[in-house]
Amino acid sequence: MSERPGEHGVTLDTVKRAEDTPDERQPYAELGMKADEYERVRQILGRRPTSSELAIYSVMWSEHCSYKSSKVHLRQFGAKAPASDALLVGMGENAGVVDIGDGWAATFKIESHNHPSYVEPHQGAATGVGGIVRDIMSMGARPIAVMDALRFGAADAPDTRRVLPGVVEGISHYGNCLGLPNIGGEVVFDPCYIGNPLVNALCVGLLRKDQIKLATAPGPGNKVVLFGALTGPDGIGGASVLASATFEDESQAKRPSVQVGDPFMEKLLIECCLELYQADVVVGIQDLGAAGVSCATTELAAKGTGGMDVRLDLVPLRDPSLRPEEILMSESQERMMAVVTPDDIDAFMAICAKWDIPATVIGEVTDGGRLVMTWYGETIVDIPPGTAADEGPVYERPFHEPAGQAALNADDPSRLPRPDDLRATLLTLLGSPNLASKEWVTSQYDRYVRGNTVLAQPADAGVLRISEVMPGAEETTRGIALATDGNGRYARLDPYAGAQLALSEAYRNVAVTGARPLAVTDCLNFGSPEDPEVMWQFAEATRGLADACKILGVPVTGGNVSFYNQTGTTAIHPTPVVGVLGVIDDVARRVRNGFTGEGDRVVLLGETLAEFGGSEWAHVVHGHLGGLPPQADLEAERALAHVLTEAAAQGLLTGSHDLSDGGLAVALAEAVLAQGVGCSVSLPGDDAFTDLFSESPARALVTVRPDSFDAFAELCAAHEVPCQRLGVTGGSSLAVEGVLDIPVAELRETHEATLPGIFG
Amino acid sequence: MSAARVGVVTFPGTLDDQDAARAVRHAGGEAVPLWHADPDLKGVDAVFLPGGFSYGDYLRCGAISRFAPLMEELIPAARAGLPVLGTCNGFQILCEAHLLPGALMRNAGLHYICRDQRVRVESTATPWTSDFTEGQEIVLPIKHGEGRYVADAATLAALEAGGQVVFRYAGSNPNGSMNDIAGIRNEAGNIVGLMPHPEHAVEDLTGAPSTDGRGFFSSILKRLVNL
Numbered sequence: 001m002s003e004r005p006g007e008h009g010v011t012l013d014t015v016k017r018a019e020d021t022p023d024e025r026q027p028y029a030e031l032g033m034k035a036d037e038y039e040r041v042r043q044i045l046g047r048r049p050t051s052s053e054l055a056i057y058s059v060m061w062s063e064h065c066s067y068k069s070s071k072v073h074l075r076q077f078g079a080k081a082p083a084s085d086a087l088l089v090g091m092g093e094n095a096g097v098v099d100i101g102d103g104w105a106a107t108f109k110i111e112s113h114n115h116p117s118y119v120e121p122h123q124g125a126a127t128g129v130g131g132i133v134r135d136i137m138s139m140g141a142r143p144i145a146v147m148d149a150l151r152f153g154a155a156d157a158p159d160t161r162r163v164l165p166g167v168v169e170g171i172s173h174y175g176n177c178l179g180l181p182n183i184g185g186e187v188v189f190d191p192c193y194i195g196n197p198l199v200n201a202l203c204v205g206l207l208r209k210d211q212i213k214l215a216t217a218p219g220p221g222n223k224v225v226l227f228g229a230l231t232g233p234d235g236i237g238g239a240s241v242l243a244s245a246t247f248e249d250e251s252q253a254k255r256p257s258v259q260v261g262d263p264f265m266e267k268l269l270i271e272c273c274l275e276l277y278q279a280d281v282v283v284g285i286q287d288l289g290a291a292g293v294s295c296a297t298t299e300l301a302a303k304g305t306g307g308m309d310v311r312l313d314l315v316p317l318r319d320p321s322l323r324p325e326e327i328l329m330s331e332s333q334e335r336m337m338a339v340v341t342p343d344d345i346d347a348f349m350a351i352c353a354k355w356d357i358p359a360t361v362i363g364e365v366t367d368g369g370r371l372v373m374t375w376y377g378e379t380i381v382d383i384p385p386g387t388a389a390d391e392g393p394v395y396e397r398p399f400h401e402p403a404g405q406a407a408l409n410a411d412d413p414s415r416l417p418r419p420d421d422l423r424a425t426l427l428t429l430l431g432s433p434n435l436a437s438k439e440w441v442t443s444q445y446d447r448y449v450r451g452n453t454v455l456a457q458p459a460d461a462g463v464l465r466i467s468e469v470m471p472g473a474e475e476t477t478r479g480i481a482l483a484t485d486g487n488g489r490y491a492r493l494d495p496y497a498g499a500q501l502a503l504s505e506a507y508r509n510v511a512v513t514g515a516r517p518l519a520v521t522d523c524l525n526f527g528s529p530e531d532p533e534v535m536w537q538f539a540e541a542t543r544g545l546a547d548a549c550k551i552l553g554v555p556v557t558g559g560n561v562s563f564y565n566q567t568g569t570t571a572i573h574p575t576p577v578v579g580v581l582g583v584i585d586d587v588a589r590r591v592r593n594g595f596t597g598e599g600d601r602v603v604l605l606g607e608t609l610a611e612f613g614g615s616e617w618a619h620v621v622h623g624h625l626g627g628l629p630p631q632a633d634l635e636a637e638r639a640l641a642h643v644l645t646e647a648a649a650q651g652l653l654t655g656s657h658d659l660s661d662g663g664l665a666v667a668l669a670e671a672v673l674a675q676g677v678g679c680s681v682s683l684p685g686d687d688a689f690t691d692l693f694s695e696s697p698a699r700a701l702v703t704v705r706p707d708s709f710d711a712f713a714e715l716c717a718a719h720e721v722p723c724q725r726l727g728v729t730g731g732s733s734l735a736v737e738g739v740l741d742i743p744v745a746e747l748r749e750t751h752e753a754t755l756p757g758i759f760g
Numbered sequence: 761m762s763a764a765r766v767g768v769v770t771f772p773g774t775l776d777d778q779d780a781a782r783a784v785r786h787a788g789g790e791a792v793p794l795w796h797a798d799p800d801l802k803g804v805d806a807v808f809l810p811g812g813f814s815y816g817d818y819l820r821c822g823a824i825s826r827f828a829p830l831m832e833e834l835i836p837a838a839r840a841g842l843p844v845l846g847t848c849n850g851f852q853i854l855c856e857a858h859l860l861p862g863a864l865m866r867n868a869g870l871h872y873i874c875r876d877q878r879v880r881v882e883s884t885a886t887p888w889t890s891d892f893t894e895g896q897e898i899v900l901p902i903k904h905g906e907g908r909y910v911a912d913a914a915t916l917a918a919l920e921a922g923g924q925v926v927f928r929y930a931g932s933n934p935n936g937s938m939n940d941i942a943g944i945r946n947e948a949g950n951i952v953g954l955m956p957h958p959e960h961a962v963e964d965l966t967g968a969p970s971t972d973g974r975g976f977f978s979s980i981l982k983r984l985v986n987l
Contacts, residue, residue, distance in 0.1 A: 172872050176903070177813045179775030264773050264816025356772065444872050446903045448960040448967050451779035465966055588965055 010323070013051040015379045022048055031058035037393055044387045052312075052373065052380045055325040056388050059291035060298060063563055066392035069529035070561040073539055076546035077556040084555045086518050088209060094135045094287065095205075096557020097212055098519045100583045102476045104466055105209035107139045110149070110202040110484065110523040110579045112562035116235075117199040120258040121166025125199050126174035127261040130333050132203040133178060134266070134287035137273050138336065140213030141205030144450060145464055146175050147185040148201050149484045149523070149577045150441075153194025155433035155758050160189070163197050164441075165759060171201070172444040177263035178270065181453045182445035183462025185484060189433045192488065192573045196565040200523040200577050204482055206468055211277065215286040217304030217339040220367040222283055224300070224308060225345075226293070227352055227359035228269050228335040232318035235259040235331035265334040265357075272355035273336065279351060281344035288335040294328045294388070296337040297363075297371060301385035304339070307366035308385070310373045314362045324375045339365060399535035409493060411626030413612040418689050423740035425621065425693070426665045427750050432620040435662050436754035437673075454479055458670070459593040460509040460658045463584070479587025481515035483580055487661070488573030489614035490629035495537040496544035499576040500632040503548045504697050505660050506580040511641035512656040512700050514591045514648025515582030520549055522559035522578050527571020529563045537574040545576060551634040554580065584648070591648050591702075594674025596655040598730035601709050602681050604664065605640055606699030607722050610690045616662045617693045636698035639719045644700065647715055652708045655729075659699040665692035665736075667701050669747050672734045676744050681727030682737035692736070703729055763790040764984035767804035769834075769850075771796040771825050775812035776848070776959060779967075783959040784808065787977035789984075796828040805984045806843040806887070807834060809850030811903070811957060821864065821906050822852035831857060843887040843980060844951045848904055851943070851953030860944055860953045861919065862911030868936025872905035876968045878930040879942050879956055883923050886949045887983040891975045897930050898972035900956035907955040909937040909944075919944055927954050 011017070018024075026048065028038040033054075041049050041057045049057060063069060077091060088105055089097035095109035113128025129146055136143045148171055153160045175182050185202070217224065235258060276282050284304060286296045293315065301308040312324050322330070340348045345361065352359035366372075371388075373381035419425045429435050438458065447456040455463035461483035466476050485505035491498025507517045522545060527534040549556055559579075565572045584590055595602075612618050613627030647653050655674075659667045672678055683691040704712045709725070716723035727737075735741045766784045768791050770777045781791035792804050796814075801807070815824035825831070831853075838844045838859050846854040854860045867873060879900050881892040892898070911919065916938060919925055927943035935955070943954025958973030 169871075176872060176905075177773070177775075177816065179812060262816070264813060264818070267775075267813075268772055443874055446872075446874050448874070448901050448903060448957065449775050449779070451776075451782055451960065451963075452966055454966055 012375060012378060013380065015050055015382050018048050018050045024048065026054055028054060028058065032062055033058050037061055045383065050380050052324050052328055053383055055328045056294040056298065056381065059294050059329055060388040061392040065291050065295060067561060068393045069395050069397050069563065070538065071394050072396055073542040076542055080546040080550045081555045082550050082553045084553065087555050087557065089212060091556065091558050094138045094215060096519065096521065097139060098557065098581065099209055100480060101478055103208055104476065104478065105207050105212065106204055106480055106581060107136055107141045107207065108202065108204040108482065108521055108579065108581050109135055109558050110200050110521045110577065111560040112523050112525060113199045113201060114197065114525065114562050114565055116258040117167050118163065118195065118197055121163045122170040123258050123260050125167040125170030127259045127333055128199050128201040129171055129174045130261045130263065130266050131289050132201045134289065134336065136203045136205035137270055138213065138215060138285050138287040139205065139207065140211050140277050141207040142274055142468060143180055143203050143205045143270060145183045145462060146180045146201060146203050147183055147462060147482060147484060148199065149186045149486060151188050151190065151193045151198035151575060153189065154191045155189040157194055159194060161759065167197065167199055168441050168444055174261055174263045176446045178267050179449045181447050181449050181456065183447060183453060183456040183464065184482060185457065187438045187441055190488060190573065195567040196572050198525050198575060202484060202521065202579050204581065206466065213277065213282060213285050215299055215303055216284040217300035217308060217365050219283060219341065220305055220365050221342060222365040223340045223342060223345050223361045224310065224363035224365065225338045225340055225348065225359055226315060226335065226362050227338065227357055229262060229265050229332055230316050230318040230358060231322065231327055231330050231332045233322060233326060233330065234333065259331050259333050261333045268355045268357055269334055269336060272352055272357045275351045276348060279347055281340060281348045282338050283341060284339040286337050288337060290331060292330045292332065298385040298389040300337060300339060301371045302389040305365055305367050306385065307368035308363055308371050309366050310363035312373045313376050314360055316358055316360050324380055397529050397535045399532045399539050401536050402533035408626055409628055413618045413624060413627045416618060416622050416624055422688060422692060423742060426669065426740065429616055429620055429662045429666055430669050430747065431750040431754050433754055435616060435666055437752045438755065439752065440755035440759055454587055454590055455513060455593065461513045463513050463515065463587065463590050465587050477586045477588065479584045479590060481510045481513045481582040481584060483509035484577055485509065486575050486577035487614065488575040489619060489625055491541060491576060492573040492625065493614050493627065493629045495540035495574045497629050497632050498574065499541040499544035500548040500634065501629060501697060502576050502578040503545060503552065504632055504634065504637045506578045507552055507554065507637060507641065508658050508700065510580045510582035511644040512591065512658050514589055514645055515584040516645050517554050517580050517582040517641060519581050520554050520556045520578060522556060522576060524561045525565050525572065525575040525577065526563055527566035531571065534571050541574055541576045548632065548634055552638055589648050589651060591653045591656045594655055594657050594671035595677040595679060595703055595729045596675055598677060600654050600703035600729045601706055602679055602726045602729060603702050603704060604684065604699065604724045604726050605643065605702060605716065605721055606636065607696065608685065608691060608694050608699065609696045611694050611696045615693065615695045630695050630697055633698045639721050640698050640700060643716055643719050643721045647712055652704055652712045653702050654705060655703040657701045659701060661695065663693045663695050668734055671701055672744055673747055673751060677729050678731035678733045678744055679727060679729045680731060680735040683739065684724045684726065688739050763788060764981050765790045765792050765804045766980065767792045767794040767801060767807040769794045769796065769807060769809050769830060771814035771828060773813045773816055774810055776810035776957065779959040780808045780810040783962045783973065783977055786962055787974065787981050789977065789981050794830060796830050799829040799833050801833050801837060806980050809844065809846035809853055810959065811848030811850060814849055814853065821849060822856035825853045826857040835859065838951050841948065841950050843983065845888050845976065846953040847957055847959065848955055851955055854951060854953040859951050860946055861915045862909055864906050865908045865910050866906050867908055873934055874901065874903040875934065876970065877902045877934060877956060880928045880930045882928055883926045883945065885923065886926060886945050886952050888952045888976050888979050889926060890983065891979040899961065899968065899970035900958055900973055901960045901968040902934055902956050904955055907935045907937065909941040911938065922947060926952055
């Protein structure tokens with residue numbers, strides 16, 4: 001028999017051959033599988049797996065795809081979930097979906113692309129955006145915005161100068177070419193992220209709530225269509241293996257090229273998918289991300305009738321020499337898989353042709369309960385798909401408190417000398433890389449495209465008008481708000497509190513725009529789960545987040561876990577990044593960021609305690625990390641959010657800003673810089689340093705017109721939110737009576753010079 | 761009287777078409793979608809070529825789009841006087857199609873840049889700018905990686921002498937364009953191309969903190985009504 005493509009003289013490992021050669025040694029360890037996991041595959045199949053089957057199980061059972069170390073902890077998000085009328089699709093699908101009113105639904109999710117972004121910053125970050133956008137598309141939605149939560153090593157570290165510009169350019173190029181506004185996010189520097197940058201990409205999409213699509217393949221006889229980019233040797237073993245092991249102990253074979261993205265193809269794929277949805281010719285759909293065809297076929301089949309026949313030799317290839325195992329593991333970008341009835345297949349293909357999207361029928365849904373794949377007529381895969389998709393290993397990893405944790409918590413910042421010159425302290429903080437203007441980054445992102453951006457960075461949350469031309473959609477005045485937050489230093493000091501504080505801040509950032517927080521997505525970035533001390537951080541953080549979501553009434557709808565963010569035995573700070581989505585009934589009532597006009601009352605909401613553990617002041621001025629983080633006060637957060645959303649709806653607020661890193665001093669400076677409107681304020685307490693730099697949560701700065709103040713104070717009293725008049729807006733400086741007076745121009749120069757000074 | 765009909769062209773990779781259509785509607789016109797593969801201008805009274813990354817900007821921005829079937833209709837119609845406005849990628853396409861002189865190169869700073877930019881109106885002698893006043897400073901967003909206008913010395917001199925520079929960057933030049941040029945017109949004046957985005961500056965609630973972009977749409981609609 002003549003050689004078929006993709007064989008290269010290597011014997012095709014068919015099911016028949018696997019049965020005949022039970023003792024053939026297989027490279028399961030090189031593919032990242034443990035001996036007992038391999039043994040389980042043999043038990044499931046009643047024989048050794050073929051090499052193609054081994055490829056499927058190895059990627060599907062990787063940490064990245066199976067969540068085998070995190071699953072037992074993530075279950076809390078379901079078990080403790082608050083009752084929510086808004087939740088339409090919860091965890092376990094490509095992304096969660098929430099009801100935002102008037103027949104509209106929003107779907108959103110955040111996902112990491114950390115390791116690829118370290119290896120190849122531009123493509124790693126770009127394909128991170130591409131991947132999360134396809135998750136949103138596969139729910140039946142039009143993607144409408146993105147944002148990114150980024151963490152880098154020290155700003156002036158040489159490797160940061162390699163990684164950051166590449167990451168920003170990757171996000172910029174991919175997102176801008178897709179025509180998705182980038183409306184917010186974070187850029188944080190800390191030496192703990194050197195060698196392990198975090199690139200967490202969030203996408204939000206919009207759909208009619210009766211048009212949700214799910215990843216399922218029901219209906220024997222239905223066609224399985226692979227459409228989008230051709231399959232090439234991209235990231236073979238990429239995300240799955242890359243995301244499953246630290247870099248240094250890796251063999252060269254396990255360090256493949258990062259996938260390369262084509263945003264033009266993705267833009268066409270978006271428009272093509274939306275037209276397919278409108279034509280109602282899609283039964284089920286799944287994007288191809290990590291584990292590519294393996295993941296899409298096993299998951300679609302497992303959630304459908306259970307069976308699927310696939311002719312792997314029909315997969316259109318960019319590189320015709322690919323072996324079947326490589327096709328199964330390829331992570332080529334910009335691909336989707338759909339299940340289509342035979343009656344609709346012509347219409348489906350015509351729409352793909354209109355958008356110049358290659359589409360190929362590669363298989364058919366069956367009722368056999370088996371996923372069967374052939375290669376030029378020979379069977380190379382024959383497995384029950386659920387065993388790969390849903391029944392991967394689950395680990396109860398051991399965990400215990402880190403050895404130095406008690407000593408770390410005992411090292412209270414109260415021992416640090418307090419500054420004499422608060423003016424200089426504020427300028428030092430304002431020019432420090434974490435608090436400095438991020439315009440160098442955000443000016444590389446298109447924030448206006450699609451024409452619905454109401455607020456974007458540096459506002460506390462991005463706000464979008466809901467206005468899309470879709471059949472059956474009525475005019476609406478609604479908007480949505482989105483924010484992400486996460487403070488690794490707080491989480492290092494206390495992961496339980498750190499996760500709650502991340503949620504608190506994102507929740508508050510949504511509320512200060514006037515939106516009502518509805519739901520949560522999270523990206524949990526940690527070191528190795530095989531380290532019991534890291535696992536303790538993970539267990540504490542998930543417990544803290546689940547408890548806080550219950551109290552705040554916002555369910556986790558989905559997200560992602562990223563483990564192995566460590567170099568040697570040194571892990572990053574535990575970094576749970578939390579995204580919160582809110583809704584505002586009349587988006588014209590949104591509250592703008594900072595001081596927006598002269599003569600308004602400046603009001604501080606919430607209570608200030610002396611809380612400096614993990615603070616920006618301790619970090620920047622003393623390089624100190626110790627003690628306990630600020631105490632999360634979820635009831636106070638909830639009351640504050642009620643006041644903010646109610647006041648916005650009544651039109652009482654002229655501006656607002658959340659208090660967080662750097663405390664009141666930095667919040668005042670940022671509020672002044674928003675529009676260049678100064679202020680004169682006096683401090684309420686008797687310790688100016690604590691008033692200005694403490695990082696107590698559940699606080700916000702608002703401005704109200706003098707004639708609205710009484711009504712606003714009454715609203716605060718009704719919700720028992722402390723409300724203090726600090727002063728009035730106006731003038732050309734930030735003036736704090738008896739403490740400091742800094743001209744706007746000096747604030748601006750200090751705030752804006754830092755990042756251009758480092759990155760050019 | 762029926763509303764003036766402004767065609768909004770969508771190439772594969774066009775991004776600001778929804779925004780352009782909305783801006784036309786807000787101004788009281790009818791936005792008519794035109795598809796790149798369909799060589800039919802559908803009898804529109806004017807054409808808007810919006811921004812984006814048509815054909816992925818592969819090869820060179822606008823280089824492939826100029827060969828689109830629709831362009832076979834559009835190029836002669838524009839030469840015959842049909843009002844055409846190209847913004848950003850639309851401007852790049854007009855240059856590639858030789859409807860406007862010169863070319864747009866990579867920004868001097870090598871980065872994509874999105875910001876609210878002060879722009880000076882230099883010419884109101886076009887159907888797209890008649891509602892402005894000469895010398896008026898307006899604010900429009902820019903968002904591009906390849907917006908540095910270049911032309912040879914003779915072309916540049918001819919543009920300046922003929923009053924064909926329609927917009928100049930005021931304040932700082934964001935991309936290194938020659939003579940601070942932000943937008944130009946053809947000799948007849950019916951074809952205008954510029955890098956800034958008027959369609960993102962037409963509403964109080966959304967987009968740039970400016971509504972100066974409305975002038976483009978009010979100008980063209982007035983012109984079409986008075987034809």
